[in-house]
Amino acid sequence: MSEKNVSNEARKSLCPEGVEAGSTKKGRQMKEKRKNRLRVLALATAMAITAGGLVSCSNSDEAASEEELTIGFVVHVIGNPFIQQIIDAAEMAAADLGVTIKVTGPAGAEGDAQLVAVQNIAASGVDGIATSVPSASMVNGLNEIIESGIPIVQFNGLGVGVNAPYVGEKSVASGRILGQMVLDKIGGTSAKGKVIVGNCYPGFPVLENRQKGVLESLSQAAGIKVVGPSDVKVDAAANFAAWQGLLAANSDALAMVGLCAPDVESIGKVNIAAKNTKTIGGGYDLTVGNLEALANGSAHISLGQTPFIQGYLPVYMLVDSIRKKIAINKAGFVDAGTEIVTATSVTEPFDLPALTFADLQAMATSKEKTRSYYEPVVQGYIKNWQENLKPISDESS
Amino acid sequence: MLTEFTPVLKVKKRFKLPEETSVVIALLILIAIIGALRPTFLKPVNLLNLSASYAIAALLAGCIVFLLAMGEIDLSFGWILNLSAVLAGLAMIAGVPIWISVFIGIAAGTAMGALNGVLTVVMRLPLIIVTLGTASIFQGTSLISNKSGSVVPTDKEITGHIFFRALGGQIDSPVPIILIFVVLAFFVLHLTLHKTRFGYRILAIGSNPEAARLAGIPTKKIKIQVCALMGGVSGVGGVLFLGFRGAVDPSTGGQMLLPVVAAAIIGGTPLSGGAGTVWGSLFGALIVGVIGVGVVFIGINAVWGTLVTGLVIIFAIGVDQIVRVRKKRFK
Structure with a gap:
């Protein structure tokens, strides 16, 4: 039997009723110690409550800075080289558009952990969220966030039933x-x-x-x-x-x-x-x-699968739709294109300039080269995203 | 022999702070720090939603305390949760009444847990080794059952049922119903571990299995029962997940092991067995949750997030340990 339980039992049997701690000098000291402990607890609680009191002040601050948009960007796994290329592109979009971006995601791919990350980022007060949707169990939770007024764009992983557009490959x-x-x-x-x-x-x-x-x-x-x-x-x-x-x-x-x-x-x-x-x-x-x-x-x-477009376009769509007050709360599909690469040929989508294999290798290690290469797509395909928004059925056609 | 003149040994009753005080203090400090940096974090709706999101993990942490207290650890409960939810979901889709489907899920979980226990006793192996194998068996069975896809009951008769509406938050309640359920479950788990003969026996086995056996405690039977309990609670977690999220994916539960065990350990349950605190695991789960949310609220870059999470866990355990040591000194 555990020490705790044994001692509790022993105390119950040994301690006669009516003998109260605190009736002697030592008891009074104990009472004082007890009070001190309670003070520590009260202090910690007070810290929390005081911080809570700042909530209303914070809300007014947030209202004052309406123009400064913050976009949440949630990926299904952190630490994957391909996903990192998407994150890099999202950060480039945020820098180009002058918005703040918060990137998060679970360390291991698991739908519920990712949904919790999306919910957390929504609660932190972002203006829009881009997220991959690897799991059907995320759908209801994401729709609740959309219903609360936070626009969402999906990328890379499509959640069937999410009332938000999807950017990805066919x-x-x-x-x-x-x-x-x-x-x-x-x-x-x-x-x-x-x-x-x-x-x-x-x-x-x-x-x-x-x-x-x-x-x-x-x-x-x-x-x-x-x-x-x-x-x-x-x-x-x-x-x-x-x-x-x-x-x-x-x-x-x-x-x-x-x-x-x-x-x-x-x-x-x-x-x-x-x-x-x-x-x-x-x-x-x-x-x-x-x-x-x-x-x-x-x-x-x-x-x-053009990680640049999968990272850049969702952030662009969110910022553009928020600034221009365009509703994006329904399913739709924007093709991110497919690149076909062998050691001797590189085929890029969207009439992008021809690339050699060596160019592609150089781009894979340089954010600047990637951004520069995709400039025509940013100024054309991405800027005109509304024209390129197709029915969601196109994704699996 | 006592006579009326025999001096009575006076033992003074001392006020004793609950075992979980230190972990509560660590939790409050974390909440206060994040709240001070990002006050919106303290909005009640955020705190309640956060708690609801971590409720199922907390429930499992509350139950794994039983195993840890017995000196065992189960690696398969995440996949028991998954398979239970899949079976319940498939039963619902097949037209089985909702409450019977729920029962099927929980019963399946209990059976899987009992299987773990039986294998442990029969093969005379630690549960951790047995569940290394059964975890894959349960995951594989789930993948075969769900055809490696998500199980999503979409029929309106099913999704409109009180089970889905209550757990899915479609019924107005100041506190998420899943949270109320889990807190009630914690009362039951706490009373079971600390106020019943079954609980005392678990602690006795964890303290010294050989002594427990010599004292007449049916250690094998208790092991099977505790494993079945863990399976049953994982089954409950599975059906709660199904109701809460409205679907179950092939990956559901696969990443639960670390946060759940971490919650129990942060909550004050030692790996060495013989002791355990159910309520502590609840606060431990909340600490794990608050750290996860805090990283997002404060806006720490995802690449740094994992490092920060580790550092904050060490900080929380440190605060917990300091308070424990001070408590011992006061004794």
């Missing part, structure tokens, strides 16, 4: 592109053999859509046997280990196709480690590691 269509490119590299519709497909986050709607598109394209070749889709995990080390295991178990695979940012880099490393393999590697995102894998020939295709 996920099924981009999956089809990736699947088609992989298929072309392994022999087209006459190809025969295994293709390993990995999903780092089963259940994540955008990834499920990509997967659907990839499988759709691969199904054109009757001789292709798809291995998976296997859970290849988000964490870089676990992701590498998963791909390594998959290739070891299927050493005759024609291709490995990943759906998430860490995959191309991992597939490249696995191919290098396997030495004699001729497995084609394909996946998503243009992080420094992924571009390096394409450059050294250990991976072959990576599709970008």
Whole structure:
């Protein structure tokens, strides 16, 4: 039995009724100590209450600074190179537009933790919120925030049912592109053999859509046997280990196709480690590691989803709609475009200037070069976002 | 033998601050600091919403105290919560009456917890090792059940049910109903651990399992019961989550382990077993929540947020420890 419980029981049995602490000198001292302790508690409580008293003053201050907008920007995971590219772009938009931006998000991707982060940032008094929506359980909570008058723009991850526009890729269509490119590299519709497909986050709607598109394209070749889709995990080390295991178990695979940012880099490393393999590697995102894998020939295709537009456009839409009093409380879709990259070619969307692979690598490490490259998009596609706002059904078309 | 002339040993009754005083002080200091820096934080609506958001984690923290007090730890409760919510949600979608679906979720949670307990006893392994495996089993079963997608009851007959309206905040109440429920649950958990024979036995097993066994306490049975309780409470957490958020995702519950265990430990429950404070875990959960909210309110950059969170946790534990040491000195 615990010390606490044993001593309580003992005290109950030993302490006769009617004997009160405080009836002696020592008791009076104890009473004094007790009072002191209560004073400490009272002081802490008073600090809290006093600070609370400032609430009304603060509200008036907030009213006085109506012009200074603050935008909350909530991502589904902190510490991911691709997500960081989106955050960088959002911060560039805030700097261009002269607004304050507060960036937050959970350390591990989990919908409820992200919703709590969105609710916290809403309660902190921001004027608008851009958030990715990786989970259906976020939908009701986000709609409550929208109903309370705070506009929201979704990016990167779409929440079906959220009354807010979404900025992102056409996920099924981009999956089809990736699947088609992989298929072309392994022999087209006459190809025969295994293709390993990995999903780092089963259940994540955008990834499920990509997967659907990839499988759709691969199904054109009757001789292709798809291995998976296997859970290849988000964490870089676990992701590498998963791909390594998959290739070891299927050493005759024609291709490995990943759906998430860490995959191309991992597939490249696995191919290098396997030495004699001729497995084609394909996946998503243009992080420094992924571009390096394409450059050294250990991976072959990576599709970008324009993190610049996914970060910049939501902040622009929020600030523009708040300043111009445009209601954005209904679902809609603004295509962020798809970049198609191999070691020998770079295809950018929105009639952007042609890029070499070396240019792309330089941009991946330089915010200034990225901002400068996307200037025509900022002045055109992004500025005219209202014209480019399509029905949400376009996202999965 | 006592006679009327025998001098009676006079033991003075001393006022003793509750065990949880130190963690309450740490919490108040944190609230005061954040409130002073960002007064809007102290708006009652913010504080209530914050508490509601962390209510389910707090409930689990209140129950994991039982396991910690017994010297065990469960790694699977987040996935028990997930699978319970998925099963309850699927039952609702399949047309099973809401309250029966809720019961199915809780019963499934209890069964999963009991399975953990049985495996621990039969395999003679610590619960932490058994739940390393069962956590994946529950997660995998959930992924198979929900076809790796979210479970979202959308039928208006379901979403209009009192269960969803009450927990989802569609019924006017000055205090979120989920919060009221969780506070009531804390009373029950506190009384169970500190005022029942079952609770005393848990503490005895945690203090010295061998002595407890020699004293005639059915340690295996108690272990299974506590694991089942943890599973049941996780099941309750799952159905509360379903009602509160209106959906359950494949990832729900996956990140709950650290905040819940941290809440119990910050609240004053040692990892060594033999002691535990249910109310302390509630305040510990609030500290974890206040830190998370404070980082956002103060506007600390997300990249710095994790570092700051760690530093503030150390600060809170430090305040807690200082108060504890001073309390001991006064004894």
